Amino acid sequence: MTSIRSIKGTQDILPDQSYRWQALEAAIHSSMEHYNYKEIRTPAFERTELFSRGVGEETDIVSKEMYSWTDQSGENLTLKPELTASVARSFIQHNLGGQSPINKLYYIDALFRRERPQKGRYRQFHQFGIEAFGSEHPEIDAEVIALAMSVFNNIGLGGLTLKLNSIGSSQCRSDYRNTLCDFLKPHFNNLSETSQKRFENNPLRILDTKAPHEIEILKNVPNISDCWTAEDKIHFEEVCSLLDTMEISYELTPHLVRGLDYYTRTTFEITSTSLGAQDALCGGGRYDRLVETLGGKPTAGIGFAAGMERILLALGENNISKITPQVYIIGLGDAARTTVIKLTEDLRKNNIRTDFDVLRRSVKAQMRDANKGGAQIAIIIGDHELEQEKAGVKNLYSGEQDQIAINKLVNHINSLHL
Numbered sequence: 159m160t161s162i163r164s165i166k167g168t169q170d171i172l173p174d175q176s177y178r179w180q181a182l183e184a185a186i187h188s189s190m191e192h193y194n195y196k197e198i199r200t201p202a203f204e205r206t207e208l209f210s211r212g213v214g215e216e217t218d219i220v221s222k223e224m225y226s227w228t229d230q231s232g233e234n235l236t237l238k239p240e241l242t243a244s245v246a247r248s249f250i251q252h253n254l255g256g257q258s259p260i261n262k263l264y265y266i267d268a269l270f271r272r273e274r275p276q277k278g279r280y281r282q283f284h285q286f287g288i289e290a291f292g293s294e295h296p297e298i299d300a301e302v303i304a305l306a307m308s309v310f311n312n313i314g315l316g317g318l319t320l321k322l323n324s325i326g327s328s329q330c331r332s333d334y335r336n337t338l339c340d341f342l343k344p345h346f347n348n349l350s351e352t353s354q355k356r357f358e359n360n361p362l363r364i365l366d367t368k369a370p371h372e373i374e375i376l377k378n379v380p381n382i383s384d385c386w387t388a389e390d391k392i393h394f395e396e397v398c399s400l401l402d403t404m405e406i407s408y409e410l411t412p413h414l415v416r417g418l419d420y421y422t423r424t425t426f427e428i429t430s431t432s433l434g435a436q437d438a439l440c441g442g443g444r445y446d447r448l449v450e451t452l453g454g455k456p457t458a459g460i461g462f463a464a465g466m467e468r469i470l471l472a473l474g475e476n477n478i479s480k481i482t483p484q485v486y487i488i489g490l491g492d493a494a495r496t497t498v499i500k501l502t503e504d505l506r507k508n509n510i511r512t513d514f515d516v517l518r519r520s521v522k523a524q525m526r527d528a529n530k531g532g533a534q535i536a537i538i539i540g541d542h543e544l545e546q547e548k549a550g551v552k553n554l555y556s557g558e559q560d561q562i563a564i565n566k567l568v569n570h571i572n573s574l575h576l
């Protein structure tokens with residue numbers, strides 16, 4: 159019978175990789191604790207309408223990439239393709255804004271998008287991210303950016319570029335849309351079909367193009383900053399000055415925009431020099447009009463989402479240490495078996511990572527297993543050791559060997575502070 163294989167664009171995270179995920183997750187939780195962000199978990203699927211309203215009908219995500227279906231009762235449902243809409247839905251539904259004027263939330267979650275799979279681009283992938291609701295002030299923009307950088311620093315990721323821009327208020331964006339269209343009109347026939355469509359319904363997204371001939375056309379495009387209101391300018395300058403104070407360097411990127419109407423002011427992206435074409439690790443920005451769009455009370459908000467597969471790719475193989483047993487107990491013969499399992503259990507209760515052989519293999523094979531698994535100490539117990547009431551304790555890193563009374567082993571191992 160043929161075996162069943164996983165679906166294209168999905169990945170199994172096997173034990174030789176899962177420790178790297180755990181290290182990344184630990185770094186995320188630790189940064190979030192330090193910045194006082196609280197975890198929120200939302201369901202894997204939602205009503206399709208949430209994403210068409212909250213992400214936008216004309217985005218690639220909603221128009222082409224969602225895994226949607228109609229269930230037996232006729233409800234239109236979708237596996238979540240991004241998290242901001244779900245978190246905002248939950249924020250509104252549970253009236254979190256009524257309970258506290260500021261809500262600093264974070265998530266680690268799986269997402270589903272039917273994209274063309276390639277390195278760094280999958281159909282089920284993972285993001286961590288934050289959504290901070292309640293403040294329109296530049297302090298929270300600066301904190302959110304610092305928090306993203308803190309996670310990357312925590313996990314030991316260098317070679318990062320923080321790209322920063324402001325897309326201003328709604329007024330600014332509608333002024334800019336006109337400026338942009340005036341600029342692009344003479345080039346309309348040279349634009350790709352996609353960009354021509356965007357020209358009609360969302361011209362700002364043309365700035366996201368990757369097509370070289372369009373990048374050339376856009377070389378002299380006016381900047382959105384030309385359309386900032388006085389308040390937009392003050393807000394952005396304050397964000398920059400706070401980042402300077404925190405010694406976080408950034409690159410001003412005048413063409414970094416977001417197409418959706420609820421986005422406002424600060425936008426940022428973090429890219430890595432160690433990735434190829436898919437170099438974006440994290441995208442974020444302010445969305446002061448999102449909660450309102452989803453039927454909540456007008457509430458300022460800002461957030462980011464970072465791709466975990468990409469972060470691990472950027473980190474390379476060697477930057478995270480494996481979690482290995484500290485002690486491996488080697489037993490030989492029937493009589494040793496009870497002593498070995500009792501000692502293993504006692505060491506584990508003392509928070510020592512301990513393993514033993516469950517295949518009744520030879521001493522040589524057990525020693526090989528201890529070395530292969532990366533254990534630091536091997537304890538050897540056979541008939542002779544039982545008779546003497548002493549076990550052989552070997553430091554597998556230094557090769558040093560000792561004889562220790564079996565009833566003193568737990569104390570002895572504890573005293574080594576492995």
Ligand code: AMP
Nearest residue numbers: 278279280283438439440441463465468
């Ligand atoms: P987005 O939600 O599209 O703004 O993406 C935020 C981050 O998620 C990106 O910067 C990537 O790191 C990551 N990402 C987006 N799409 C994918 C995908 N299909 N596969 C893996 N990572 C992705």
